[in-house]
Amino acid sequence: MVALVRTVAYLGLEARSVEVQCQLAPGLPAFNIVGLPDKAVGESRERVRAALAAMGLALPPKRITINLSPADLPKEGSHYDLAVALALLAAMGVTDAEQLVDHVVVGELALDGRIVASPGVLLAAMHAAADDKRLICPASQRAEAAWADGEAVIAAPDLISLLNHLKGTQQLPAPDAGAIEMAVPKADLKQVKGQETAKRALEIAAAGGHNLLMIGPPGAGKSLLASCLPGILPPLTSGEALETSMVQSVAGLLEDGRISRARPFRAPHHSASMAALTGGGLKVKPGEVSLAHLGSPRRSSKVS
Template identity: 65%
Template sequence: MVARVGTVAFLGIEVIEVDVQAQLAAGLPAFTVVGLPDKAVGESRERVKAAFAALGLALPPQRITVNLAPADQLKEGSHFDLPIAIALLAAMGVLPAEEITEFVALGELALDGRISAVAGVLPAAVHALGRDKGFICPAAQGGEAAWAGGLDVLAAGDLLSLVNHFKGSQLLTAPTPTLAPSEERTLDLRDVKGQESAKRALEVAAAGGHNLLMLGPPGAGKSLLAARLPGLLPPLEPAEALEVSMIHSVAGALAAGGLLRIRPYRAPHHSASIAALTGGGLRARPGEVSLAHRGVLFLDELPEFSRQALESLRQPLEAGRVTVARANAHITYPARVQLVAAMNPCRCGYLGDAAQACNRAPRCAQDYQARISGPLFDRIDLHVEVAAVSPADLSLPPPAEDSAVIAARVAAARRVQRERYARLGEAADLPRSNAEADGRLLEEVAAPDSEGRRLLTEAAAQLRLSARGYHRVLRVARTLADLESSPTVRRLHIAEAMAYRRLQPGR
């Protein structure tokens, strides 16, 4: 007899259907798992044996073969424990074999029979819904699976309760969707004194989803400003929350098995490798640029990152996705992030301060800023200088506007952009903010008036802007117009947008 139950393997956030087949046959006692399992899957034999012993069951003295089909797809991870155990229980007659074929299962077994949390529950549940099957998962992640909607979810805390449910002696209640716990973000722009131009740039960046670079001496408040950007951004929309949560689920970083509700904020250390930033490693896990999808990726001390790591961000910043290429697979992760970077003007950090600057200026600044390549620099929409805060500014009372007031203006501008691009059609790849608009769309929605076009043409020629730089000025100008509820991009908006591109690396 062959018993079957469904499970999944993962290729990035893509789900691959796996059929777990268990057979008991005559012959010398043996327990074999075939179907290209990795070491974690091979070790599931011992965990399954121990879990059965905790139930008071023993494997029959027969030849046991478990096949994970398709056999040419590598099976990785401990989530195969539960489907292997369920298939074996059905083959032994403990569970109804016909009934379990209508389920997709995943979970790791502890030695005492408990079912532990695993990565990838949310995309697996969405897959099960698409196949019109039920879903079996760890109890701790039932709320995560319930977000698939319209799905029969059995969230079991241990193997015994799952067996009793199918026997009819215990009822597993349907879980309810849960939200991931979020820290109360009490960081407010009222805490930042002075820096009015930097605050304005931060508001513009939030309103249009633009990349931002802050350059200034140590202690000027660059990290302080960046940490307050999430408080200006609108919450994730339902479709965005599901998309972001699926990435975090595959990475095993979805806290408490709940859906994310606030935009991610990732701030890796400057020692991060290429694999840490863009994804990779043994199982090609998502990197920081994907974990920050639909949120903020903050790179402090930008020139201190390795040149190769920074260059690896060029394609994701432009395309909104990153492809991790390996010999046996090409895995694509979403990577639509808002990059915020901070850097000192030179190695010592005090360029322009006669009392503290080193004696190598300006060569020191040129060498330090030249660590950022021109192509990467060109992908950053807003460049703003953050000057040192004077003691007089520190003694002033807090500013009148707090983050809530600015966030309301940002939300209004985002709403205008969302409605504008929604009118263009129903395509899934339509932009959701001005930062995502391509050149063709910008010619339609951000065409400046005659004076604004003349200024843009003259300034672009004088500053030798690339085609990418030209379009990024238009994007920022469109956002500035949206903040003022202006239907037309005017000369004033072009002038302010051009002012944010005055910095150049090494000059």
């Protein structure tokens, strides 16, 4: 028997569908994960094994093969744990595989069976809503996932309560969307004395959506002027706030599902590397430029 569970792979700000396939076959006991998994995905074997043991279940003495399809798409991160565990439980007959067909599953497993947070839940929720599917995610991220479609989200604190919910013996509460933080400027142009030309340039840049390059010696007021720019920009619209929150979700910076209507402001150090500014790395993460999307980035300049 082959059990199927859907999850997602994150490619920048895009969530790609991934099918977790689990097969139990006769042979020497083994537990293999294939489909271009990185080390975090490969180590999910031990987390799943320990989580099932915490529930009083043992792996069957068979050859267990987990395939992450499409096999040519790199799989990174720990959010595959819950999907792998549910596919294995469905193949073992512990839960009904048909119930999981219309769900997208993300979440990391702790050794005691708890479902812990993982980055990118908002992207997964929006992907599931676009495909008319329900999302299964950690309870700690229910407020974040509820922004896509709160009625189609199952947020479970641990594996046992999730299985009980799927069987109908326990009802998990529907999540509520996180709070909306209104824009509160941290700096105001009235704090700047003089610099009339620079303040005029800020107003023109804010009104026309232009870029602005400030050059001057240390202490001239570049940082203060730059921090005043969000205060003269209009608050983010609902769509823009959700867009910036997607970037923060991928970066793991979205706290308690709170979405802010304030324009993002980033102030990287002048010695920041190119990777820190533009993002990248083995596991690609947003850089300062991406985190300042729809806001006002600033990099210190110094001339002699």
